[in-house]
Amino acid sequence: MASGNAELRERARALFPGGVSSPVRSFRAVGGEPVPVARASGARVTDADGREYVDYVAAYGPLILGHAHPAVTAALAEAAARGTAFGALSPDEVALGERIATATGLERLRFVNSGTEAAMTALRLARAATGRELAVKFEGCYHGHADGLLVKAGSGVATLGLRDSAGVTAGTAAGTAVLPYNDADALADWFARRGADTAAVIVEPVAGNMGVVPPGADFLDALNRLPREHGALLVNDEVITGFRLRYGLSGLLPEADLVCLGKIIGGGLPVGALGGRAELLDLLAPDGPVYQAGTLSGNPLAMAAGRATLDALREGGAHARLEELARHLENGLHAAARRAGAAACVARRGAMLSLFFRAAPPRDHAEARECDTDAFARFHGAMLARGVMLPPSQFETWFVSTAHGEADVDLTVRAAHEALREASGGPS
Numbered sequence: 001m002a003s004g005n006a007e008l009r010e011r012a013r014a015l016f017p018g019g020v021s022s023p024v025r026s027f028r029a030v031g032g033e034p035v036p037v038a039r040a041s042g043a044r045v046t047d048a049d050g051r052e053y054v055d056y057v058a059a060y061g062p063l064i065l066g067h068a069h070p071a072v073t074a075a076l077a078e079a080a081a082r083g084t085a086f087g088a089l090s091p092d093e094v095a096l097g098e099r100i101a102t103a104t105g106l107e108r109l110r111f112v113n114s115g116t117e118a119a120m121t122a123l124r125l126a127r128a129a130t131g132r133e134l135a136v137k138f139e140g141c142y143h144g145h146a147d148g149l150l151v152k153a154g155s156g157v158a159t160l161g162l163r164d165s166a167g168v169t170a171g172t173a174a175g176t177a178v179l180p181y182n183d184a185d186a187l188a189d190w191f192a193r194r195g196a197d198t199a200a201v202i203v204e205p206v207a208g209n210m211g212v213v214p215p216g217a218d219f220l221d222a223l224n225r226l227p228r229e230h231g232a233l234l235v236n237d238e239v240i241t242g243f244r245l246r247y248g249l250s251g252l253l254p255e256a257d258l259v260c261l262g263k264i265i266g267g268g269l270p271v272g273a274l275g276g277r278a279e280l281l282d283l284l285a286p287d288g289p290v291y292q293a294g295t296l297s298g299n300p301l302a303m304a305a306g307r308a309t310l311d312a313l314r315e316g317g318a319h320a321r322l323e324e325l326a327r328h329l330e331n332g333l334h335a336a337a338r339r340a341g342a343a344a345c346v347a348r349r350g351a352m353l354s355l356f357f358r359a360a361p362p363r364d365h366a367e368a369r370e371c372d373t374d375a376f377a378r379f380h381g382a383m384l385a386r387g388v389m390l391p392p393s394q395f396e397t398w399f400v401s402t403a404h405g406e407a408d409v410d411l412t413v414r415a416a417h418e419a420l421r422e423a424s425g426g427p428s
């Protein structure tokens with residue numbers, strides 16, 4: 001007989017730190033047990049005990065078409081039959097690259113295997129291109145787990161970063177400054193003081209890693225202007241937002257010099273990409289002096305899944321439907337929170353959404369941290385009990401896919417009304 005949830009968890013705990021292969025999956029942030037997923041289809045995942053859930057994790061963003069979309073699985077089956085890895089240029093790699101270049105206007109691309117690699121390579125390239133050492137990131141943004149990006153803010157508003165993980169050297173952390181998100185003045189102050197030493201500013205155009213925190217107009221204006229004025233590069237991390245907010249890039253950072261992509265462009269297989277002007281990307285090996293490589297980069301299965309995903313996404317007004325459905329969910333959750341008397345609010349951009357246990361949506365990480373994470377943990381458990389799988393942290397984004405329907409949203413809103421009552425007032 002197939003193993004159930006409890007047995008899988010126990011065997012996994014003996015094998016993997018925290019019983020998982022990536023920390024958020026442990027459910028520690030909501031004080032629960034991880035739910036092993038045995039299979040998934042459309043908007044639903046099924047756990048190893050056979051219980052089905054409406055899924056808003058969506059593999060943390062790649063699955064904009066939902067799980068096991070027929071066009072993606074067919075493309076994968078065809079590609080697998082032709083061979084799973086070549087260590088060579090392949091037709092699907094060129095086909096996906098051309099689709100991305102056409103949709104984004106990026107002149108050159110380098111495929112990698114993860115968003116982490118894309119961001120890490122972007123900063124290496126920016127340092128090489130500018131001959132400068134410092135990078136700037138924003139508190140609450142996540143750009144993967146390269147050492148130089150696992151950095152948190154020091155005590156001042158604009159200080160060099162402190163390590164945010166054991167094992168990161170103080171020297172590496174000191175190469176990255178951490179500023180508050182959505183604070184144009186802090187960025188201007190930084191450039192006034194350290195502009196001449198700054199190689200790059202890296203940012204999520206819509207933050208998705210402290211829950212959804214959209215950017216203010218003044219912040220976007222500062223990002224689009226200040227790095228260029230000071231000879232630094234702007235790195236636009238669209239690993240989540242690329243092809244999610246619309247077909248192509250978000251359009252929020254038109255002045256970006258380098259763009260990081262991932263998630264959706266791999267259709268659920270491991271992928272990342274770095275893109276930009278030819279004169280910058282051609283600094284990468286073998287044309288230039290910046291080393292970067294990968295055994296499985298441009299892997300034919302990932303390329304085929306990405307190509308099939310982008311082709312399906314371009315058809316039939318997918319983004320308009322996503323917007324409509326996500327708005328329906330947002331409005332339903334708002335109403336549910338009001339009726340339940342819960343101190344909760346909803347933030348949304350396109351098919352990215354968060355329900356925050358806070359009176360008003362946060363504008364930055366300091367405000368996001370004020371959320372009642374205990375209430376979120378109770379809410380998460382109550383939703384799970386009602387068949388809705390939410391990302392297991394207050395600070396992750398819910399992802400709506402084209403596979404979700406009105407019935408899924410209605411079920412979610414009904415469950416949320418009860419779960420919000422339970423989370424806010426304790427079990428009733």
Ligand SMILES: Cc1ncc(COP(=O)(O)O)c(C=O)c1O
Nearest residue numbers: 114115116142143144237239240
């Ligand atoms: C904005 C952003 N950049 C980079 C990454 C890192 O991508 P990966 O997990 O594929 O390494 C993530 C992952 O969630 C992300 O959200």
